[in-house]
Amino acid sequence: MAEEVEIRGAGSTAKIRGVVAVPVLSIITLGIYWWVWYYKINREMADLGKATGRTEELGDSPGTSLLAVTLGALVIVPAIISLIHTFQRIQALQRFTQAGEPLNGWLGVVMYLVFSPVLQGYMQSGLNGAWQHQAQGGTLTPAPVGVTEPAPIAP
Template sequence: MLKERNLVAVILLPLVTLGIYVLVWYYRINKEMAAFDRRRPQSPGTTLLAITLGAILIVPPILSVWNTVKRIAETQRVAGLPPTANPVVGLLIGLVGFYALYCQLELNKVTKHYGSPPQNTQVALAV
C-alpha cells in the first residue's frame, strides 16, 4: 500500500540530508506504486538510476520524471479517483525544485481515499 507522507517533511528532509532523502523517496514511491498495482511491472531501481547516473545524458531523468507522474495518474485512476497528476506540471514544478512535493501531494490523494489499511494489505482496485 502507498504510504501517506507529511508534505512538510518532503520539503525539509531533502535540505537536512543534502538531497539524499529525495533519492530514497523517489525509489520508495516507485516501489510502492509497483506493489499497489502489480499489473504494471516497473523497476524502482531503474527509475532511480535514470535520475542519478542518467543525469549525465540529460534525457533519462526527464523521461523518468514524466513516467513517474504518469504512473501516479494511473495509480489515481485504478484507485477510482480522477487522475489529476499531470506530467507536464510535474516537469515544470521540477524545474523550480518542488517535484517531490507535487508528486507526494498527488499520491496522498490515493492514500486518503483508502484510509489506513494495515501494512502490506492488498486493497481492491476500482479498475
C-alpha cells in the same frame, strides 16, 4: 511521522508522507532523501501494480527508476524520462484508485523548471490522496480490456 497504510493485495505498505516534509528533508540532506523517497514511491506503486496486474501502468522496477535519476542523470535524458514516467504512474494510480482529479502535468513541468522541490510536494500530495482512498476501502477501477485480473482483493 509518516502514516503507513496497507497496499491491498500486495502484503506491503505505502506511506502517507508530509507534502512539506519531503522537499525539506531533500534539501537538508543535500538530495540523499530525494533518492530514497524516489525509490520508495516507485516501489509502492510497483507493489500495487503487481498485486492488481497493472505493472504496465504502475511500473515494476523501482531500481531501474532510481538508476535513471542517479547515474542516468549524468546523461540528463534518462533522468528526465524517469521523472516523467513516475509522474505518469502517479496519475495512473490516482485514476486507478479513483482518488479525484489526477495531477496536472503542465503544472508539474512549471514546478520542475521553477523550483523542483515544490514538485516533490505536489507529487506526494497526489500519492497521499490515492493511498488514503485505497486504504479506506475505496473502489479500484477494473483492469483494462485484455488484461487478466488476479483474484479479487479483500479490503
